[in-house]
Amino acid sequence: MESKENIAKHEAAEHAPEPSRSKPTPLFVSYAVQLVVRFALLCAAVYLFVTDREALSPSRTFGLPGGFNFIDLVSIALAADFLTKFFVRAPISSGSLKQYRMYHIPTAITFKGGREGLQAQFQYIADLGKRLAEEGRTALSETLAALAERGGSIVSFARRLLNNVDFLNVFSFDEKDLAVDKSLRAVLYRDRTREIVPVIVFWIALNVIGAVTLHHFGVLNERTAILWSLIYFVFDMICVVFWCPLQLFLMRNRCCTTCQIFNWDAIMVATPLVFVGGWFGWLLIAMALVILVRWELAAIRHPERFDERTNARLTCAQCEDKLCYLRKPLAAKVPRADLRELLAADEDRER
Known part of the structure; x- marks a missing residue:
């Protein structure tokens, strides 16, 4: 039988108040609001898709000469989101801003001395x-x-x-001040490649299958492409706020802050717009391509900025975004290998 002291402890533990949950950060709240706005935009698009065939046709309605309309609103929403990726002090996640030097805090392994x-x-x-x-x-x-x-x-x-x-x-x-040699870059490149290649394969397959299916049923047109793009636009924010299947099943990274493809969202949203064409489609695709190229060039030239083991700003201790408010990071389930051990293993293989 348990002693009276143990019973009292158990009762106290049962009735002890649960630790209060920390408040969401302003950044998380702003992303949640964006999710609501994007979902409302998608709902409006679905309604217009059913009730008004002209409303989702950029070739007929895009541009101010025809008056401000829904397609103009969509173009502003997409362009405004894309433009935030061009500013170093934009009020967005560190997952996007880590490409810039000012958001890099060296760790012991990357700092000279x-x-x-x-x-x-x-x-x-x-x-x-x-x-x-x-x-x-x-x-x-x-x-x-x-x-x-x-x-x-x-x-x-x-x-x-x-x-x-x-x-x-x-x-x-x-x-x-940094000591990032060829061997360290090779390890970082290898780890990043393992994360992004499955996403590339999945994304190409998903869009090819989607396009072939829509074409088979004779509905692959600009109206459907607009709806398709807005679905991606909403799902992009769902991945940030609630749940990201790319992170969970393909990349296995810790959280949004360490995501190697955070700024790929622009090109992903713009992918269906190749079936729209015209000024509406090609302008947004061009913006998305510039964002993608800038991101990948930064990752190639400075891979140390994209990894929490070489950039202290990406660690949980330094995180101010707290985008994991509703979904917990995968840190415990996906431990990161020590870079020194990986470097030593590479040196042993070369011998």
């Missing part, structure tokens, strides 16, 4: 932050004194303050 060098660099950053804060306080006091004397406007005050603080160079990591 190893752990000691990285610690020294962080100490330098901390000292720099203190110095900038002190300079900011000095600039603030001087500016306030000058305003009191001269009666300057609040605009000049703000301009003076901003000019005295260098926000962009606080994290002063540079390419010369």
Whole structure:
């Protein structure tokens, strides 16, 4: 029989309040709102597909000469989403922004001097932050004194303050600080290839089968292609907010932040538009291709930015996005091999 102490502990554990769930981040909320908007757009498209044959025909309705219509709204929605991929400070996930240098925080394995060098660099950053804060306080006091004397406007005050603080160079990591040699790049390339090749094969097969099926039934036209593209547009955000089959079954990466194909969403959404053509289709396809090429060039030139083992910003500890609010990351189920062990194994094979 259990002792009274153990029984009391069990009862206390049963009645203990469950830990409160953290609030969703503003970024997660914005993506959830986008999902609702995209779903509403798809519902409207389905309704028009059934009731108005002309409404989903870009060849007849796209452009302002015919008045603002649903196709114009769709083009604005798609183009606006695509355009966010071109700005380094866009309010989007780190999974998309990791292609840029300013979102790369080196780890011990990629920083010259190893752990000691990285610690020294962080100490330098901390000292720099203190110095900038002190300079900011000095600039603030001087500016306030000058305003009191001269009666300057609040605009000049703000301009003076901003000019005295260098926000962009606080994290002063540079390419010369990194030690990413050929062998490390080879390991990163190999791991990335294992993730993206199954997606490429699946995506080509899915769209070929879809196009052949629609053609067989005689419904492969611009109206169907618009609907097809909007379905992808909605499913793209479902993958971010709720559940991503590409992550779960093909890539097996931890979460959206570490996703190797995060910016492929543009070309995926634009894929059915090849059956639309015209200014509507080709402009959006061109934008999507530019996004894809920029992403892949960054991954080829700087694979260290795309892996959490070489970019500390992609780790759970550094994550501010918290897009895994509703779906948990696969970190426990998909452990990442240590890069040093992989490098050592490659060296042994070469011998």
